[in-house]
Amino acid sequence: MSHSYNPVSPEIVELLTQIVGAENVSTRAADLEARSNDQGIHPPQRAEVLVWVHDEQQVSRVMALANQQRIPVTAWGAGTSLEGNPIPLLGGIQLSFERMNRILAVHEGDFQVTVQPGIGYKDLNAQLQRHGLFFAPDPGANASIGGMLANNAAGIRTVKYGATRDNVLRMQVVLADGSVMRLGSRSIKQSSGYDLAHLVIGSEGTLAMITEATLKLAPIPSHFSAAVASFNSVSSAIEAVVAVRGSGLEPAALEFLDPVTTALISGSDGLNLPEKPTVLMEFHSAHQGHLQATLDSVREICAECGSVYFFATTNQSERLKLWHARHHTYETIVRANPGRKVSNSDVAVPISAYPILIDFIEANRRERGVSAYSFGHAGDGNIHVLYVYAGEQESAAAWAMNTAVVYKAIELGGTATGEHGIGLGKTQFMQSEHGQALQLMRVVKTALDPNWILNPGKIFVD
Amino acid sequence: MSHSYNPVSPEIVELLTQIVGAENVSTRAADLEARSNDQGIHPPQRAEVLVWVHDEQQVSRVMALANQQRIPVTAWGAGTSLEGNPIPLLGGIQLSFERMNRILAVHEGDFQVTVQPGIGYKDLNAQLQRHGLFFAPDPGANASIGGMLANNAAGIRTVKYGATRDNVLRMQVVLADGSVMRLGSRSIKQSSGYDLAHLVIGSEGTLAMITEATLKLAPIPSHFSAAVASFNSVSSAIEAVVAVRGSGLEPAALEFLDPVTTALISGSDGLNLPEKPTVLMEFHSAHQGHLQATLDSVREICAECGSVYFFATTNQSERLKLWHARHHTYETIVRANPGRKVSNSDVAVPISAYPILIDFIEANRRERGVSAYSFGHAGDGNIHVLYVYAGEQESAAAWAMNTAVVYKAIELGGTATGEHGIGLGKTQFMQSEHGQALQLMRVVKTALDPNWILNPGKIFVD
Numbered sequence: 001m002s003h004s005y006n007p008v009s010p011e012i013v014e015l016l017t018q019i020v021g022a023e024n025v026s027t028r029a030a031d032l033e034a035r036s037n038d039q040g041i042h043p044p045q046r047a048e049v050l051v052w053v054h055d056e057q058q059v060s061r062v063m064a065l066a067n068q069q070r071i072p073v074t075a076w077g078a079g080t081s082l083e084g085n086p087i088p089l090l091g092g093i094q095l096s097f098e099r100m101n102r103i104l105a106v107h108e109g110d111f112q113v114t115v116q117p118g119i120g121y122k123d124l125n126a127q128l129q130r131h132g133l134f135f136a137p138d139p140g141a142n143a144s145i146g147g148m149l150a151n152n153a154a155g156i157r158t159v160k161y162g163a164t165r166d167n168v169l170r171m172q173v174v175l176a177d178g179s180v181m182r183l184g185s186r187s188i189k190q191s192s193g194y195d196l197a198h199l200v201i202g203s204e205g206t207l208a209m210i211t212e213a214t215l216k217l218a219p220i221p222s223h224f225s226a227a228v229a230s231f232n233s234v235s236s237a238i239e240a241v242v243a244v245r246g247s248g249l250e251p252a253a254l255e256f257l258d259p260v261t262t263a264l265i266s267g268s269d270g271l272n273l274p275e276k277p278t279v280l281m282e283f284h285s286a287h288q289g290h291l292q293a294t295l296d297s298v299r300e301i302c303a304e305c306g307s308v309y310f311f312a313t314t315n316q317s318e319r320l321k322l323w324h325a326r327h328h329t330y331e332t333i334v335r336a337n338p339g340r341k342v343s344n345s346d347v348a349v350p351i352s353a354y355p356i357l358i359d360f361i362e363a364n365r366r367e368r369g370v371s372a373y374s375f376g377h378a379g380d381g382n383i384h385v386l387y388v389y390a391g392e393q394e395s396a397a398a399w400a401m402n403t404a405v406v407y408k409a410i411e412l413g414g415t416a417t418g419e420h421g422i423g424l425g426k427t428q429f430m431q432s433e434h435g436q437a438l439q440l441m442r443v444v445k446t447a448l449d450p451n452w453i454l455n456p457g458k459i460f461v462d
Numbered sequence: 463m464s465h466s467y468n469p470v471s472p473e474i475v476e477l478l479t480q481i482v483g484a485e486n487v488s489t490r491a492a493d494l495e496a497r498s499n500d501q502g503i504h505p506p507q508r509a510e511v512l513v514w515v516h517d518e519q520q521v522s523r524v525m526a527l528a529n530q531q532r533i534p535v536t537a538w539g540a541g542t543s544l545e546g547n548p549i550p551l552l553g554g555i556q557l558s559f560e561r562m563n564r565i566l567a568v569h570e571g572d573f574q575v576t577v578q579p580g581i582g583y584k585d586l587n588a589q590l591q592r593h594g595l596f597f598a599p600d601p602g603a604n605a606s607i608g609g610m611l612a613n614n615a616a617g618i619r620t621v622k623y624g625a626t627r628d629n630v631l632r633m634q635v636v637l638a639d640g641s642v643m644r645l646g647s648r649s650i651k652q653s654s655g656y657d658l659a660h661l662v663i664g665s666e667g668t669l670a671m672i673t674e675a676t677l678k679l680a681p682i683p684s685h686f687s688a689a690v691a692s693f694n695s696v697s698s699a700i701e702a703v704v705a706v707r708g709s710g711l712e713p714a715a716l717e718f719l720d721p722v723t724t725a726l727i728s729g730s731d732g733l734n735l736p737e738k739p740t741v742l743m744e745f746h747s748a749h750q751g752h753l754q755a756t757l758d759s760v761r762e763i764c765a766e767c768g769s770v771y772f773f774a775t776t777n778q779s780e781r782l783k784l785w786h787a788r789h790h791t792y793e794t795i796v797r798a799n800p801g802r803k804v805s806n807s808d809v810a811v812p813i814s815a816y817p818i819l820i821d822f823i824e825a826n827r828r829e830r831g832v833s834a835y836s837f838g839h840a841g842d843g844n845i846h847v848l849y850v851y852a853g854e855q856e857s858a859a860a861w862a863m864n865t866a867v868v869y870k871a872i873e874l875g876g877t878a879t880g881e882h883g884i885g886l887g888k889t890q891f892m893q894s895e896h897g898q899a900l901q902l903m904r905v906v907k908t909a910l911d912p913n914w915i916l917n918p919g920k921i922f923v924d
Contacts, residue, residue: 109704109814110843132708152653163651165660166628181898185872187810188842189625189880191614191664192888192895193921194903198627198660202653219708242571246594246681248748250712286710286759290752297748348649352571380650381572410647418651426654433654436643440910441656447909448902459655 003452005090006070008048016051016093019061024052024099035076035086035094039141041343042084042424047074047094054100056172056180056211063209064178066093066453073176074455075205077144078120082344083423085151085204089457095209097146104212106131112169112186114214117146133217136161139419140327149210151421152202156326159245159379160252160284161218163419165201172212173200176449186214199444204421205455207448221252221284225291226319229302230262230276230309235355237277240305241378242351244281247301249294253282254379255326258358261333261373268332269325274309277358279378280326288314326375333373333386340371340390345402347409348382348418360408361385370394370401382418407432427461465914467552468532470510478513478555481523486514486561497538497548497556501603503805504546504886509536509556516562518634518642518673525671526640528555528915535638536917537667539606540582544806545885547613547666551919557671559608566674568593574631574648576676579608595679598623601881602789611672613883614664618788621707621841622714622746623680625881627663634674635662638911648676661906666883667917669910683714683746687753688781691764692724692738692771697817699739702767703840704813706743709763711756715744716841717788720820723795723835730794731787736771739820741840742788750776788837795835795848802833802852807864809871810844810880822870823847832856832863844880869894889923 017025026032027049036044053059066073072092079086088094101118108131115124122142125134138155139148147153149171154163161167170184183197184190200208231237234256241254257265257278266273279302283294295312302310313319325332334342349357358374361383365372371394376383385405387398406416406429416422416429430438442460445452479487488494489511498506515521528535534554541548550556563580570593577586584604587596600617601610609615611633616625623629632646645659646652662670693699696718703716719727719740728735741764745756757774764772775781787794796804811819820836823845827834833856838845847867849860868878868891878884878891892900904922907914 107812107814110812111707112812152657154651154653158651162628163653165657166624175902179898181902182896183899185877185895186812186875187844187871187877187880188813189616189620189810189839189844190877191616191625191879191881191883192877193664193884193892193900194669194906195614195627195660195664196899196902196906198657199906202655202657207656219710221710245573248681248683248746250748284710286712287752287755289755290749293749293751348651350569350572350574350648351650352569377651382649382651409649413648415647415649415652415654417653418649419653421653422655430655433647434644436641437645437658438655440637440643440658443909444656444658444661444906447905 003456004070005072005092008071008092012069012071013049015065016049016062020051020053020058026050035079035096037087038079038081038084040082040084040425041341042087045087045089047088048091050094050096052096052099056174059095059174059209059211060178060180062093062095063174063176067177067451070451070453072453072456075146075150075209077118077147078142080141080143081147081151081423082420083425085421085423085458087424089424097144103127110186111217112214113217114212115145116212117144117210119145121145121148128217132220134220135167135215136218137164137167145213146210149201149213150205154419156253156255156377158377159254160250165198167216168197168201168213169216170214171197171200171210173208173210175208176451176454204423204458206445206459207454223285223288223291224319225283225295225312225314226322227281227295227298227312228273228322229279229307230274231305231307232276234277234358236306237279238351238354238378240279240302240307243301243305244298245379247297249283249297251281251379252284253280255280256376256378258374261329261375264336265325265329265332269321271322271325276308280322329375330386333388337388340388343387343398345385345387345405346417346420347406347414348380349409349412349414351381353412353414354378354381357383357409357412361405364401364404368397368401370397372401380418381414422459424458427459430459465918466532467534467554470533470554474531474533475511477527478511478524482513482515482520488512497541497558499549500541500543500546502544502546502887503803504549507549507551509550510553512556512558514558514561518636521557521636521671521673522640522642524555524557525636525638529639529913532913532915534915534918537608537612537671539580539609540604542603542605543609543613543885544882545887547883547885547920549886551886559606565589572648573679574676575679576674577607578674579606579672581607583607583610590679594682596682597629597677598680599626599629607675608672611663611675612665612667616881618715618717618839620839621716622712627660629678630659630663630675631678632676633659633662633672635670635672637670638913638916666885666920668907668921669916685747685750685753686781687745687757687774687776688784689743689757689760689774690735690784691741691769692736693767693769694738696739696820698768699741700813700816700840702741702764702769705763705767706760707841709759711745711759713743713841714746715742717742718838718840720836723791723837726798727787727791727794731783733784733787738770742784791837792848795850799850802850805849805860807847807849807867808879808882809868809876810842811871811874811876813843815874815876816840816843819845819871819874823867826863826866830859830863832859842880843876884921886920889921892921
């Protein structure tokens with residue numbers, strides 16, 4: 001399947017200017033260059049014209065024009081993605097939501113907030129704090145909410161609170177032809193017709209533009225605790241992860257770190273952790289008194305699974321020190337490898353397959369001589385492998401290993417991506433992961449965007 | 463839009479017999495009559511032929527035949543739905559999953575189970591008990607898992623564990639043309655392409671036949687407690703519901719009962735509850751000791767909201783007595799109204815709108831002189847109104863009131879159905895609730911089922 005597109009002519013730029021105003025249209029190299037790639041390692045590509053939209057009506061008019069003229073349209077939020085998801089691969093119009101970033105309503109009694117897509121995740125939560133609420137799916141970066149919706153972002157707290165898609169009730173969207181509609185409602189429970197909101201979430205801007213979203217919020221926990229445990233083997237560590245999940249203690253984070261990653265962050269943050277497979281945990285409670293009993297149970301569970309080190313705390317500064325180390329793993333790895341590139345890959349498997357996957361990663365690292373760090377959201381079966389390399393040969397070896405790891409994850413009943421999305425970097429695995437369903441995705445794509453103008457080149461290898 | 467269908471000829475019956483065997487095909491009136499309606503009040507309609515399938519290959523061959531011959535196909539599970547969802551409105555083939563009801567695998571370490579669609583919800587959980595796990599979305603009845611998936615069923619514990627759609631990872635489905643595919647994977651986190659599984663869930667058998675599903679399970683809680691509180695007004699009761707949700711105490715059930723329902727079940731089960739707006743709660747914990755502190759907090763919250771009665775217990779028989787009363791509300795109402803019909807309607811709104819909706823229901827009941835009971839899953843903003851009537855005049859009044867209540871729920875930002883689905887009973891509200899998105903649902907329907915052979919007459923008014 002191949003689609004043809006037209007370039008952005010001066011006449012088109014003029015029409016766009018009429019829609020959004022001259023101050024919201026740019027063809028300057030600096031503006032386009034600044035939005036030509038994300039935080040991943042994919043080659044940059046500039047759009048032909050950048051358009052900052054301010055409201056749904058503008059989005060609708062831009063889309064109708066682009067659809068009529070067969071011009072690619074790619075959304076831009078904060079550019080914090082990793083698989084090239086927002087790179088305007090075929091040029092065209094870059095639709096930036098940076099200036100469409102307001103909170104429209106805090107529905108405090110409903111534990112909901114309605115926002116425009118350009119607002120940052122951290123900015124949103126900073127503003128929600130005074131309401132005692134927060135939007136739970138934490139992607140680490142200050143991603144835009146629109147980007148989180150587009151990629152179904154997730155993170156450390158997904159084990160308790162779910163991914164982005166589990167926390168969206170209602171969206172306003174604009175289709176490729178400019179038609180505007182609401183998907184879902186503000187009711188927590190919905191069983192009314194097709195779940196189109198969840199079709200659009202995770203579609204990486206290839207099915208519709210999201211112009212507004214009502215998100216589920218969680219009450220900010222009153223009390224936190226953290227624990228860290230070390231094991232002699234990955235399988236013991238994952239046995240503990242499974243046992244903690246099965247305990248009913250409802251961990252809010254359940255992270256795995258391989259020995260080399262543990263050693264690195266331990267040294268950098270003065271944590272004195274053994275260089276062993278490590279599990280990092282967090283627990284939330286409405287009662288201070290409950291945390292100690294929870295931590296006692298966790299200690300017991302870890303001991304039964306053969307932990308060789310255990311440390312738990314309800315002290316805030318000790319807890320934050322531990323999580324600071326985990327949250328800055330990427331930066332610590334970058335700092336420890338000056339002059340080399342770091343590529344963050346993401347796969348996920350059923351938890352029972354986690355030790356097999358980690359063993360596979362270890363074996364590949366040894367055999368291929370690739371420098372790689374493994375850590376991730378073990379409670380969800382999600383692992384990140386950070387490849388460190390310099391030069392073509394190392395890059396090729398890292399890429400070959402990544403390819404092998406992704407195929408292994410799929411073979412184990414898992415997925416090519418748990419939270420980063422397909423973007424450009426994972427398109428080659430779609431057939432292998434989805435088989436016949438990939439064809440159905442194409443059918444759906446064509447039904448919603450007949451001219452394939454929305455974010456072409458992503459998800460599908462054209 | 464109108465589609466034409468062909469009748470089931472003797473030749474078609476012969477072809478079906480070749481696919482599934484003579485013992486799995488029936489045109490007997492008794493077999494067809496027994497599956498001509500669900501537990502709701504919609505008029506029965508017989509299929510032309512009943513086919514019991516045993517595996518995916520048979521489903522695929524039946525679908526290919528039906529699609530080629532333009533014969534309607536409607537799935538049958540347990541018939542416990544309420545909106546006529548599985549009634550074969552246009553006759554055709556009734557595809558029964560009753561004999562395709564095995565557990566295919568318990569993935570204990572992954573907290574997952576893979577099942578065929580015909581297994582009953584209660585039967586599944588009975589078998590999972592020895593693994594210390596359960597499938598949480600509780601629809602009350604022993605619904606088939608296939609039916610729960612088709613209607614996105616939910617229930618009392620959704621406030622903590624989510625609805626059916628929140629607990630599905632992977633499905634095998636057969637499209638209208640007989641093509642077979644897998645949607646999703648066994649990974650808890652998935653961000654790989656379009657979320658087609660969630661498009662099919664809740665589509666009421668109009669997009670695909672589900673032949674297999676991998677479900678998320680939860681550990682059976684170690685300790686339970688229950689509490690009941692009475693208030694002088696609905697708004698105070700809902701204030702307590704919101705406060706309990708916001709407390710971080712993570713209720714596993716948060717139910718509302720209006721005074722007349724409370725009085726009825728209280729009398730029937732010897733509970734001695736005041737005839738007041740009532741809130742029923744359940745809490746789960748891994749620690750027995752935590753329950754008392756939780757209940758103390760709940761008592762305090764309810765007192766602050768003006769509770770005039772409060773009772774809490776960790777005693778199992780007291781707890782079960784309370785929940786027995788709630789679980790049998792429908793039967794109690796039926797018994798209290800001999801010779802009259804009882805119709806169970808279902809709407810949901812943002813919680814903040816709950817008191818407005820209840821007031822609206824109260825006012826309508828008075829003004830219209832309709833006999834109605836209101837209760838439901840307040841923690842999710844979900845309310846059931848049970849209309850009791852005899853004769854045409856009362857029936858018309860009840861139906862008129864139901865119509866007004868549904869429009870009110872939609873006006874309040876809610877939905878025509880939180881958990882029963884659209885079926886036949888709610889099609890008239892689809893345009894009002896979804897506006898332009900209803901047209902998009904039609905586009906998706908046509909893309910997946912071009913001849914509209916799957917469960918025609920449901921969701922859409924043709």
